Amino acid sequence: MVSSRSSSPKKSDDFGVSSVAQPRTFEMEDDKTPEALTTFTELKRCLYALKDLGNSKSHDYIECDCYEDRVDGENRACGEDSDCINRLTLIECVNELCGSCGYECQNQRFQRRQYAKISVFRTEKKGYGVRADCDIAANHFIYEYTGEVIPEDKFRERMVDYDHQKLKHFYFMMLQAGEFIDATKKGSLARFCNHSCNPNAYVNKWDVAGKLRMGIFAHRSIAKGEEITFDYNVDRYGATAQPCYCDEPNCIGFLGGKTQTDAASLLPQNYADALGVVPAVEKKWIKMMKAKGEKIVKSEINNVNVDFVQSLDLTPCERFDEVSKVMSVLLQADDILIIRRLTERILLTTDQDLHYQIIKLHGYRCFSKLLTTFHEDAEFQLDILHYLDCLPKTTKNGILASQIGNKVEELKCEPRLYDICEALLQKWNSFETYKRITKKDVSENISIMKTDLRRIRLPPGWELIHENGKPVYYNAQQQTKLHQPPNGASKTFNGARKPGRNTTPDIAANGSANKKKRVFDAEEYEKKKKQRMEYQQKEIERLKNEEMRQLKLKMELEDQKKTELRKIIAEVNQQKEQEKIDKMKREEEEQQRKQRRLQQTKGEHLMHKWNKLFASVVPNMVRHYEKDLGKEHIKECARDIAKILSNKEVKKDQTRHPPAELSKEKRIKVREFTKIYMEKFSERYARRKMQQT
Known part of the structure; x- marks a missing residue:
């Protein structure tokens, strides 16, 4: 299989x-x-x-822009029906890297192995x-x-x-x-x-x-x-x-x-969905190819029929879900043909609400990648740059995060791209940069954030920014800022819209006549106020505990790393020290071997000199035994006597060289030793001869 x-x-x-x-x-x-x-x-x-x-x-x-929403200890952020840009583009949130949505959000199914039974x-x-x-x-x-x-x-x-x-x-x-x-x-x-x-x-x-x-x-x-x-x-x-x-x-x-x-199918289903291809189109093309007698072949590398993809008449995206499918494939695809055709479909899309969705789903990051991918196709780059110029005004944050400005700055070197690049850079420079609402901001403004920030689905073109320490709803295209959610905003409940209700009333119209006033007596008001304060205090305490827990965990990990590093360093040093000792021992043993070889060589050389000296006198001293012992025995005895005498002299003093000739006293001693040796040898020889007869 x-x-x-x-x-x-x-x-x-x-x-x-x-x-x-x-x-x-x-x-x-x-x-x-x-x-x-x-x-x-x-x-x-x-x-x-x-x-x-x-x-x-x-x-x-890529970090999403959702906010932590804990209910009964469970974080409901980034759920199945949420507008989480990571989830829509098939990217999982990561605890350490995606701070706003909080730890263990709903978009961590692979990491937490949330498998079905x-x-x-x-x-x-x-x-x-x-x-x-x-x-x-x-x-x-x-x-x-x-x-x-x-x-x-x-x-x-x-x-x-x-x-x-x-x-x-x-x-x-x-x-x-x-x-x-x-x-x-x-x-x-x-x-x-x-x-x-x-x-x-x-x-x-x-x-x-x-x-x-x-x-x-x-x-x-x-x-x-x-x-x-x-x-x-x-x-x-x-x-x-x-x-x-x-x-x-x-x-x-x-x-x-x-x-x-x-x-x-002629291409994988995620590619087909992103390109807007339905099975009927595939079947029609297959039928046409068979009628022409042409072979239908799919690449073994990516399971795509190149001819079919090139033949497609693409249509613009018409719904938000179509934009999500295109952007998710663009973020992951590495097939140049698929990337180009998907880009062409994006370029055909003119609906401004969908433009906002494209920007939201990491659009500037995708366009930066596209300008790099098609670096050799100036005509296609020009089409992309003109499309960027048509996109609606937003905050500058996405442009800075994607670093697309740096890429456009590089393209200014191309004469035919200079004008559009310069126009884009000037346009983007006029955009405002705002600080995003972070989890810390949520804790500092918790009474406001609990419902208004975590559960508001904003209409296209609107963003939640941070200005002067307070949350603000901002529309860059309309140059409008509101402290209350704009018209068309809808509340979500645990990541999904509340059943039976598509929108919420305009919260900015709090003074309208059709909104009923809720009247509380002083006692109930104080009770509610006390409950809110207690909740705020608990939430702040929980966030502090969470920060302390993370800090403690981080410190424990750092200590563990330091301990392991020290252990590794100690082991390396110990190994180096042992290697140094072993090397010294080997050098010392080698030196001793050399010394022994030198002494042995010197001893052999000295022995040879003494042996030569004694060999010049001993044969004359044993010659008169030749009649009884025979010539061969006499030669053997002379060699043995010279060797014994030489060995004695070397043992006495290994540094003393023999004289040119033996002194009179030394000659007498040699004669006495030779006489004793020959008498003993003659006795043994006579005994053996007698036993043989």
Whole structure:
């Protein structure tokens, strides 16, 4: 099984099949999860073969502009129905980097492993499968697809290796161009999700703390006991097409091969959604290509049919959700063709409300990336710059954060771009910069912030800024500032609009006749005032405790790092000292060996000189024994006597060299020693001779 799927699959309705009609459930099947876990190594997070694999294309972390909203100890910020710009563009908030929305907001599902309850069961024909152990709502996060993230060359090697090992199933999923997740031997329970031509789930790619991660999400409501499936959307990598056993009315029969290529979508679903492509357009193009007799080929790198993408007649974005889909892909995509075509769709969009949405969803950051990506296409850069000039006025904060001003300043070097670049820079210089409302500001103005700031959905063009220590609603285009929410603002409750109400009355019209006055007696007023003060005090105390806890945690981590560093330094110093001692010992031993070799050489040289001196006199002293002992024995005795005498002289004094000739006294002593040696030798010789006879 090889999947290059990188986003949600086609809706079953596109094939004319109802995706929710009486789904089959498998509640009665035995739970095989413990058994399935023995077939692979479970990973909580992906393992990366190389450090740079899996890095997102947006590079810098992007902070959302939501605010902390705690209810019963739970932070409701950045929820499913909120306007969180990170969530809308498939980016998770990170505690240490996204301060305004607070710790453990609702947009941390991958980091906190907020998985749905699932289990593994044995299917009739497909081996293991995954079922829901509870009802799962549409778009709910089900599970992360983890494994070993490997480059394309390693992916090709493993395909061949697994084929040689006769493995029945492969578990590859494309992460991004040239990078794959291999869950064959290491992964998560998500690897057991089977393919279906009419799936109830889809796969989406999210940016989590700078790394891309793949998650499985509910395409529709999934009933308890129902098998969880998604569309692999694969082209065959192996030699044999695998049969499909999904038993759906629209099943094409095989995974991989010609049949699958013709029937599968011509590009991943997230690209199709962002480009505004519907299945009918794909089918029409496939039919046209077949009529011409031309081959339909998708790139193995990114599962995209280049000819189809180039043939598209793009339309402008018309809804907020379309803008969100385009911007989320632009932030993550690395395919130049897809980036260009999505940019063209943005350039076609003229609705000013959607312009505000584009800016809000990290628009300036995207445009800065685009100007860099298409650095060799001055004509396309010119189109982008003219589009930037048409965008409505906002605060300068987004322009500064994206550093797009620096990029435009560089482009002034191009003569044909100079005028528009200069006009843009002058326009942006007139924009005002404001301090954003932070969590600290919320604590300082808590009585105002609790409802008005955390739960207000502002209309297009309006922003919440900080001026003179107070929150202000600001519209840069209209040059308007309000201390109360503007007309068209709506309250949200726990991240969603209150049922049955789309807007709230204009809060600025507090004095209007149609608003009822609430009258409290003095006692009730004092009671309410006391409650508010107590709440404020508790909230301030909670924030202080949280800051102290974080500070304490930070200090503990610093102390731990220092301790570990000191330990490492001590170990290194100890190792260096030991190496120094060992080196000194080796040098000392080497010196001793040299000294011994030198002494031995000197001794041998001195011995040779003494031996030469004695050899000049001893043979004459033993010559008269030749008659009894024979010539050979006499020679041997003379050599032994000279050697013994030389050895004695060297032992007495290793520095004294022999004289040119023996003195008279020394000659007498040598003669006496020779006489004693020869008498003893003659006795032994006579005894041996007698024994032989």
